[in-house]
Amino acid sequence: MTISKASDLIAEVRKEAFRKFASAVTPIYAFVEDNDPVLIGTCFAIEYKNRKFLVTAAHVLDNHKFATLAAGSPSGEFVTIEGHFHMTPPGDSGRKDDPWDFAWHELTAEEAAKLVCVPESDLETQSVPGASQSLYVAIGFPVSKNKKIKPEHKRARRLAPSPAMYINSGAEASAYFSKRGMSQETNIAIKREGRAYNDNGQQENTIGHRGLSGGPLINSGLRLPATIDAQKISGIVIEGDDDNQNHTIIVAVRLSVVLQYIDAADSSD
Numbered sequence: 001m002t003i004s005k006a007s008d009l010i011a012e013v014r015k016e017a018f019r020k021f022a023s024a025v026t027p028i029y030a031f032v033e034d035n036d037p038v039l040i041g042t043c044f045a046i047e048y049k050n051r052k053f054l055v056t057a058a059h060v061l062d063n064h065k066f067a068t069l070a071a072g073s074p075s076g077e078f079v080t081i082e083g084h085f086h087m088t089p090p091g092d093s094g095r096k097d098d099p100w101d102f103a104w105h106e107l108t109a110e111e112a113a114k115l116v117c118v119p120e121s122d123l124e125t126q127s128v129p130g131a132s133q134s135l136y137v138a139i140g141f142p143v144s145k146n147k148k149i150k151p152e153h154k155r156a157r158r159l160a161p162s163p164a165m166y167i168n169s170g171a172e173a174s175a176y177f178s179k180r181g182m183s184q185e186t187n188i189a190i191k192r193e194g195r196a197y198n199d200n201g202q203q204e205n206t207i208g209h210r211g212l213s214g215g216p217l218i219n220s221g222l223r224l225p226a227t228i229d230a231q232k233i234s235g236i237v238i239e240g241d242d243d244n245q246n247h248t249i250i251v252a253v254r255l256s257v258v259l260q261y262i263d264a265a266d267s268s269d
Contacts, residue, residue, distance in 0.1 A: 010135065010167065013167075013221060013231070016231060017137040017139070017231055021118060021122075021216060021218060021231075021233065022139055022163060023074050023116040024044050024045050024046070024117060025042060025043075025044045025139045025215055026043055026045075026073060027041075027043075027071070027072045027141040027161045028041050028042065028043045028056060028069060028070070029070045029072070029078070030067035030069055031067055031068040031070065032067045037070065037078075039141060039161070040060050040061075040063075040064055041057060041060030041140075041141075041214040041215075042139075042141050042213065042215035043071055043214050043215070044056075044214075044215060044216050044233075045112075045115045045116060045117040046123060046233070047117040047118065048120050048123065048259060049120070051106060052106070052107040052112045052117050053104050053105065053106055053107060053262065054104065054105045054115070055103070055104045055105075055214075055236055056085075056104075056213075056214030056236065057101050057103065057213040057214040058095070059090075059101055059213065060103075060214045061087060062090070071115065072161055077114065079111055079115060081111065082110075082111065083106075083108070085104065085105045086103060086104050086105070087102075088100045088102055088103070088261075099181040099187065100186075100253050100257060101253060102257075104261075122232050122233060123233050123259075124219065124232045124233065124235075124255055125256055125259055127254055127256055128234070134170060134219050134221065134222060134223050135167055135168065135220045135223070136168065136169070136170060136188070136190045136219060136220060136234065137165055137167045137217075137220050138165065138166045138167075138212050138215060138237055138250065139165050139212075139215050139216060139218070140163065140214070140215030141161050141162070141163055141164070141212075142212055164212070166212065168190045168191040168250075170190055170191075171191045171249045173249055173251070176189070176251075186253065186254055186257050187252065187254060188234055188235050188254060189250070189252075190252075191249060191250075192248055192250045193248075212237050213238060213239075214236060214237065215237050216233045216236065216237070217233070217235040217236065217237050217250075218233055219232050219233075234255060235253055235254045235255050236255065238252060239251035
């Protein structure tokens with residue numbers, strides 16, 4: 001396969017990932033008293049067993065337990081989150097002792113009416129053998145692209161946040177996983193590099209990753225040289241903003257783990 005052909009395939013799957021999933025991926029904001037809303041990370045909405053959920057990384061919420069939380073929406077309107085999030089507990093040393101680091105909230109009917117949910121058919125409900133060889137796409141709202149809120153957007157209580165995408169191949173991270181209490185069955189690592197493919201399939205300097213936490217990690221379905229399968233959401237991005245392996249990987253918890261926790265919570269009620 002020629003380099004140009006490979007870049008064409010990468011551009012194709014990148015555009016397909018945005019078309020298929022971006023409408024369900026939103027920024028999450030914290031409102032504290034009368035201050036401007038603060039973008040604290042990314043979240044996305046899914047449908048599972050005929051119910052609808054908002055999922056994100058738990059550490060995104062850790063410092064905002066007493067703030068009013070709101071998700072963005074395709075219209076730009078704030079969707080205030082009513083009720084609580086279920087969160088995995090941090091370890092003795094905080095999230096560094098939590099290999100899962102995820103949170104979920106069951107959407108009310110009013111919330112669900114304003115958000116787009118990824119259907120269950122587009123979710124990886126179990127670990128997929130060999131998927132680590134695939135290219136993955138992360139979608140989120142990095143702080144570097146969303147630092148300021150325009151006055152007219154604030155007055156209208158509507159925002160126009162700027163999403164970003166990062167695409168790279170799966171990374172071998174067994175040693176790091178072992179140290180963190182993770183495994184290939186529960187977590188995914190992809191390469192984190194200073195350069196990545198843009199919408200035209202060409203390499204360019206990457207944006208800062210802070211703010212991608214809580215967003216989806218999408219199995220693009222592309223395994224070079226030529227295999228293309230249906231795209232599905234594989235996990236939630238939980239690491240890669242500040243540390244881990246000298247910034248050489250981005251780590252996600254598999255969505256199948258999250259769904260197992262949701263099922264377990266239901267059975268214990």
